[in-house]
Amino acid sequence: MSSPRATRWGILATGGIAKTFVKDVLVDPNTRDVSNVKHVIAAVASSTSEKRAKDFIIDTGCPSMTRAYGSYLELVQDSEVDIVYVATPHSQHYQQSLMCLEAGKHVLCEKPMAVNVQEAEALIAKARSKQLFLMQALWTRYLPVSKYVEDVVKSGAIGTVHRCFADTSIAMHPEKEFASGEHRMVNRDLAGGALLDLGPYSLSWLFQAAKASGAGIDPVTVTAAVKPYQTGVDETTTILVVMPRSAERGGDLHGIATTSMRVSMDPNGIGSAGPCVRIQGEEGEIQVFPPSYRPTKTRLVFADGKVEDKDWLYPGPGKDSGWFNGFGEMNPEGEGHGMFWEADEAAVAMCEGRLEGSRESLDEVVAMMKVMDAATILRFFAQFRMPSLSFMPSKPANYPRHSFLPCP
């Protein structure tokens, strides 16, 4: 058996999710039956200081030879880094991913990969012109549960799918938790708001369901209601999309994607509120239980009365290992958080010479961005209280890169 090929990661930024990602990537790939690749955290960069990068290396348990940099530029100039994980606030993804690509690095960029269609398309064009790998780090897509749900839909077990609901909402109590208005969730300058932060998960479930049931990914129409927060970002966004499908395959499919930082998909944290995703076919439906970004339970409900529940546990170092997930919390039984699967996908793609992820194409990232752009534009019109609004997203919206329009 050949030895696993090493992928040398550069970590760009040292915030909350970078810590979770690195903790996960350091979990032995054999715990999830991956033997053809392994991960090395080669270098970490912080724009704040080199010391912050050094502290991060110690906190996360990276090997002592991991290099620490006090600027992102030094990271992308490191010739022993293969791929950079970009983990800054949304507003900076375009600029920093572009810097990495220009320096010849492959890129795994946190979601959303950009804040509007123009940015996303420009990054994709750059990656393609330089023959570099580029992937949006929508980790949920690479969880085994996600593949299972897709396979159920494709198998026809629930019949022709006509509708999908997907919610990703977390009650964050923004006035209390983000009182200064500086936090990236509510800060307009950092492209805050529920839509760009949580919305990609809802849209991802929707797009996946649509694709698996034979629909196209470029919606026919997008309708949205957007409620603003006091800082000018969106607090609650509700999107209705019509996905195109031929009459022979069942006709158009309706998707309802919702997101909020005011109410929760799982108010008591133990799933009593029921599923956050429902994919509905003529013979039954498949349900995914919260949280939508890291589900641990699915349910199949058939029209004939049969119900099939499945639990989805996450491999990791194991019980009593003392492992924490990077947010400073222990996962049950020392399980990993689940971000290692997207890292595996990037590493395998690079070995195989693929330039994008296998489960969410770059064209899909653009299509999803078009929906979020459309919702943002509709938010602008909503201030005039028009009774009903919809938008045909065939042409990308031509408005400034920073896509947040003034609060009414």
Ligand SMILES: NC(=O)c1ccc[n+]([C@@H]2O[C@H](COP(=O)([O-])OP(=O)(O)OC[C@H]3O[C@@H](n4cnc5c(N)ncnc54)[C@H](OP(=O)(O)O)[C@@H]3O)[C@@H](O)[C@H]2O)c1
């Ligand atoms: N996949 C997931 O489950 C998940 C979860 C949470 C967040 N995310 C995504 O990850 C990205 C980062 O989120 P996070 O929660 O890690 O944010 P965070 O804790 O605020 O960290 C962001 C980091 O970016 C760097 N940074 C550079 N310029 C900054 C600026 N102007 N303001 C604030 N930070 C700046 C800082 O690192 P340095 O000082 O080291 O440069 C900072 O620590 C977001 O795009 C978000 O969507 C994904």
